[in-house]
Amino acid sequence: MGLLLPVVGFAQKADSSKNTSVKKIYDLIHIKGKPLIVIDGIIYDEDSKPFDTNNIAAIEVLNPPGSENIYGKGAKDGAILINTKSLQTAPTDTYASIKLDSITYVLNGKSSTEKELKTLDPNNVLSISILKNAQDSLSNGSQRGKTLVVITKSYAIKSYQAKLSSLSKQYEQYLKAYHNDDKLLFIINGVKYPFSSRERIEKLYNIFFNDGASNKFELTYVSGIDSIPSSLNINTN
Structure with missing residues (x-):
């Protein structure tokens, strides 16, 4: 490559x-x-x-x-x-700057604790958000003032890879052959992402799993030839 x-x-x-x-x-x-x-x-x-x-x-x-x-x-x-x-590198003082009164902790879609969040590798944190009076973050619909939601990069990658594998057999075969998609060229709504980065991971995860995710998207996989890399075109427009 x-x-x-x-x-x-x-x-x-x-x-x-x-x-x-x-x-x-x-x-x-x-x-x-x-x-x-x-x-x-x-x-x-x-x-x-x-x-x-x-x-x-x-x-x-x-x-x-x-x-x-x-x-x-x-x-x-x-x-x-x-x-x-x-x-x-994600900011290491993110948790320290948050007022901890009446907070529900959610890590990768599951209930968590302040102690567990503080053990996370900052380099593996993809996103952190605080939701006020949130009821949708936990499966039991619990509510406790504010909800701190953390998504890790490893979880996001695993999630979007599983989703794409269920939608594209060619992508699934690519993953089996190379064990990751770091070098796969992703084209998302016309923008090229030739290597894995925080921005690419976040975009791929949000396409399928954020609150405003659309159920309408087109996938086109193109196998690479010689120096031309394999690519996956995702269009959500």
């Missing part, structure tokens, strides 16, 4: 380039041409704001023509995919 670069070595080069323009990334990685830069799923151009290279958590380089197949002509020289530390 692409070339994974050692982040430690990259960070050593980046120490003297803090808050550098993303254009300097070309020089740091020593790549010929002008590959497209994608940071946390967002395409950056020459006019983008300065970027702290010390905030990089992972880098992957996609070579053409596979990069162009995913991102279009702007990636004819390849694409540099960057995940930042800020995307991967």
Whole structure:
């Protein structure tokens, strides 16, 4: 799919380039041409704001023509995919900032406790929301002032994968072959998500499981050929 670069070595080069323009990334990685830069799923151009290279958590380089197949002509020289530390890390003081009087705790759709929530790995937390006078968060319809609802990334991934497997045999076979869908290209309402990220996980989970989830959607699976990745197109419009 692409070339994974050692982040430690990259960070050593980046120490003297803090808050550098993303254009300097070309020089740091020593790549010929002008590959497209994608940071946390967002395409950056020459006019983008300065970027702290010390905030990089992972880098992957996609070579053409596979990069162009995913991102279009702007990636004819390849694409540099960057995940930042800020995307991967959830705020650790989230629970401490919440007033704990009269709160019902819900973790992944099941009743929980403050103690259990505090044992969670912050990097595995996908979303946290507080509902006032909520009655729908628990199966028994209990109500106690406010409800703190936490969804973890691992639960969200397992949930949407099970749903998609029930809807698409080709997707189910892909999961059995590769054991995950990290490298599967998802196209959600026309927007491409070529690798697993917090944003992609949240979008996929919300399509099927949030309160406003629609029962109307179209799925189209396309098997990859050579450098062209397999893809799953989901349209909810």
